[in-house]
Amino acid sequence: MAATKKYAIVTGGSRGIGRAICKKIAEDTDYHIVINYHSNESAALETLAEVRAAGSDGEIIKFDVGNAEEVKSALAAWEEKNPDALVEVIVNNAGLTRDGLFMWMPLQDWNDVIQTSLGGFYNVTNFFIQKLLHNRYGRIINMVSVSGVKGTPGQTNYSAAKAAVIGATKALAQEIGKRNITVNAVAPGFINTDMTAEMDQKELKKMIPVNRFGEAEEVADLVSFLASKKSSYITGEVININGGIYS
Structure with a gap:
């Protein structure tokens, strides 16, 4: 019987915070990294190259987390190809924003955002949950947002989705x-990524006590800690990483 290979899966791992998380877990642990992406294959391959440069290995896997059938068939095919693989860490990072005032929000924008964050959490976590329970070990880390904790105007759909995941x-x-499986949520505030590139940093920094946007690597450090054995007595927590907003 071949030796078990231990894996961490990161959804939405091709860019931004997801990429930083893949790289950091690769640096800090012995896990092979499964990098999920939805559409940007070249970005996912760049993440894989960074994971390898960090001294680990991994692979990319394409599916839309919000599409239950797609998630099931992609992950089942991956498992079939890797019978010795054991996924111990799940980072539910894939998210989607469709910002706009609620009074003008199309149903599609509501459904898409909820389905990606909340449906994605269900689809990916539920696929692996029995194996984690059987193995009596696991780390589930859900990426939420300051929007899900305090609510953000113009993001009623995103705030609702992230609050539901909390x-x-x-x-x-x-x-x-x-069963020795921890489940935690990480709630970033304003972080320098493609998602926040259009924002007016000068104005927004006034809201942030530490007076700057965070870096994706700072979020990844926290996720990597929660993915490790060191965090075994922390569970059911929402950890804010937002520079002190609303404190």
Whole structure:
């Protein structure tokens, strides 16, 4: 029987915070990294190159986290190809914004955002959950947002989606804690990524006590800690990493 290979899967791992997380977990642990992406294959391959440069290995896998059938068939095919693989860490990072005032928000923009964050959490986590329980070990880390904690005007859909994932995090943590599986949420504030590139940093910095946007690497450091054995007594938590907004 071949030796078990241990994996961490990061959804939306091709760019921004997702890429930083893949790289950091590769640096800090022995995990092979499964990098999920939706459309940008070249960006996913760049992430894979960074994972390899960090001394680990991994692969890219394409699926839309919000599409249950697609998630199931892509992950089942991956498992078939890797019978010795054991996924111990799940980072639900894939997200989508469709910002706009609620009064003018099309149903599609509401559904797409909820389906990606909340549906994505269900689709990916549910696929692996029985194996984690059987193995009696795991780390589930859900990327949420300051929007899900305090609500952000113009992002009612995104705030609702991330708040729902926070509720799911707290409930699931209580269900599976006995099996040595932790479930936590990480709530970044304003972080320098493609997603925030259009924002008026000068104005927004006034809201942030530390007076700057965060870096993706700072978020990745926290996620890597939560993915490690060092965090085994932390579960059901929402950890804010936002430079002190609303404190």
